Amino acid sequence: MVVMKQIDAGNPLGGNRPAAYRAGGSSPIIPLRIWSLVAPPILTLLFVALWQVLFNTNVLSHTMFPSPLQVVHGFKQELATHRLPEDIVASLWRVAVGFALSIVLGLPAGIALGSSAYVRGAFLPGFNFLRNLSPLAWIGFAIVWFGVGDAPAIFLIFMSIFFPIALSVSADVAAIPVVYQRVADEYGLSKFERLYKxxxxxxxPRFVTTLRVAMGVAWLVVVAAEMVAGHNGLGFAIYDDRNALRQDLLVVHMIVIGVIGVLLDRYLASFAKNPTLQWGFQRQNL
Amino acid sequence: MTVSNTAEFLADPVLSLLDVCQSYGSTKVIENLTFSIRKHEFLAIVGPSGCGKSTLLRLMAGHELPLSGRVYRTGKVLTITQHGGLLPWLTAGENVELALRKIPSRRERDAAKAQMLELVGMAGSANTYPHELSGGMRQRIELARALAGSSEVLLMDEPFSALDYLTRLQMRNELVRILSEQPRTIVFVTHDVEEAAQLADRVIVLSARPATLKLELIPGDDVRPRPLTGENVTGSVKKLLRALGMEDRS
Incomplete structure (x- = not known):
């Protein structure tokens, strides 16, 4: 008699399935969704506890690094003086303007580069040259041209992400499958329809990833720019903390910068859930 | 079953090739190809892999210009490919609407879209994205869009090759049913000689590269799709395989 055995078709190594499985079964011990929500806070609490223990046992020098409790105290102080919210708003404003300018100009520039070999031939060497210049190299000019405040930081953000956005978009446009162009040809789409349809x-889908990378760079650059050409903002706050030897506030501002960076990235990543973009995140042979 | 006389099809051609040659660099892909397709004819083209069938379709569609010779088209030509030409960011309904967007009235446009989706048996999938559909369903939507596009000629480049065998059999029946309601001239490139023998009014066999006309065959004048085990199909398959250089062991 032939005995048929049912085989689970799921691949424990593929897709979103975690590697942890019950013996003899295919369902995970903890669903990935719950694991992703629970694990990071637990790890953070463990890290903070370890940090406090190292501080209490003098493994961490009290003059070299603050304790978690000192950081909490510093955080309360910053909130009480309203300085932290003002710095956050100032930095976010600069990033928002620099980011928006870079997209508004970088997207059409990238489409022009990606659509025409002649445009690429003329402008690509210059774009590559400017892309490879560190944005910090522009600081001297930024201060001379714009003084201190919002404008130099916005300028430096623009110089750091405009060229990568344009080049990334140009590569994406050049990689659009020919079959879509032929559909546009055969169904008689006008130039404008071809652009937006x-x-x-x-x-x-790829542009969402480009935006996430660009936002990460913009957030890094705004801190550097505010350190040298700002009178407020999170970068300036870090510069100020260093001069005042307030290591507790240094850690407060580092944590705030990191958390805001993660939140901005999460926000941009959520665009990928839009139904019209889902196709770009499927492993399907369309 | 007889080998056809090309001249009889020249009476009412909607697409003609005259001494068409195509080369890529020093590689000759098509050499002196001449044939015509009459209105509402179903022409299947078979040939060995890499012989230039897809190149031939691109020439017919006007996506490429021949190195020499002429391609004559009398009407609009649309292509359906094996890889799927649906725009994945549009729903099935929006893809069909792409062909109907010149209709000014929203109500008329919606009615035409619903009619086309109904015709291909996909009335309930208007709001579904292509990646949520099976391969067969995507081909139906692409067919609906092409039919909505009011083209005289549909060029189908191995449209069912990515489907499983049973779905292919089903799609053959569906294609014939749809064409009986919305007649079109079909140029159907396939690797599957059985598919060609079941569906086509006429089959053209191309030689290995550079492609030349090796055989023209009319599988029969019976109702399509012809029965798989019927004499017309089995006999045609044998002839086609022989023309393709495959040994007949039956």
Missing amino acids: VTLPAIM
Whole structure:
């Protein structure tokens, strides 16, 4: 008699399935969704507890690094003086303007570069040259041209992400499958229709990733820019903390910068859940 | 079953090739190809892999210009490919609407879209994205869009090759049913000689590269899709395989 055995078709190493499985079964011990929500706070609490223990046992020198409790105290102080919210708003404003400018100009520049070999031939060497210049190299000019405040930081953010955005978009446009271009040809789409019905939607899934990378760079650059050409903002606050030897506030501002960076990235990553972009995140042979 | 006389099809051609040659660099892909397709004819093209069938379709569609010779088209030509030409960011309904967007009235446009989706048996999938559909369903939507596009000629480049065998059999029946309601001229490139023998009014066999016309065959004048085990199909398959250089062991 032939005995048929049912085989689970799931691949424990593939997709979103975690590696942890019950013996003899295919369902995970903890669903990935719950694990992703629970594990990071637990790890953070463990890290903070270890930090406090190292501080209490003098493994961490009290003059070199603050304790978690000192950081909490510093955080309360910053909130009480309203300085922290003001610095956050100042930095976010600069990033928002620099980021928006870079997209508004970088997207069309990238589409032009990606659509025409002639445009690429003329402008690509210059774009690559400027892309490879560190944005910090522009600081001297930024201060001379714009003084201190919002403008130099916005300028430095623009110089650091405009060229990568344009080049990334140009590569995405050049990689649009020919079959979509032929559909546009055969169904008689005008140039404008081709742009908003084919080109822009076709590059959007990758553009979301480009935006996430660009935002990360912008957030790094605003801190550096405010340190040298600011009178407020989180970068300036860190500069101020260093001069005042307030290591507790240094850690407060580092934590705030990190948390805001993660939140901004999460926000941009949520665009990928848009139904019109889902196709770009599927492993399907369309 | 007879080998056809090309001349009889020249009476009412919607697409003609005259001494068409195509090369890529020093590689000759098509050499002196001449044939015509009459209105509402179902022409299947078979040939060995890499012989230039897809190149031939691109020439017919006007996506490429021949190195020499002429391609004559009398109407609009649309292509359906094996890889799927649906725009994945649009729903099935929006893809069909792409072909209907010149209709000014929203109500008329919606009615035409619903009619096309109904015709291909996908009335309930208007709001579904292509990646949520099976391969067969995507081909139906692409067919609906092409039919909505009011083209005279549909060029189908191995449209069912990515489907499983049973779905292919089902799609053959569906294609014939749909064409009986919305007649079109079909140029159907396939590797599957059985598919060609079941569906086509006429089959053209191309030689290995550079592609030349090796055989023209009319599988029969019976109702399509012809029965798989019927004499017309089995006999045609044998002839086609022989023309393709495959040994007949039956």
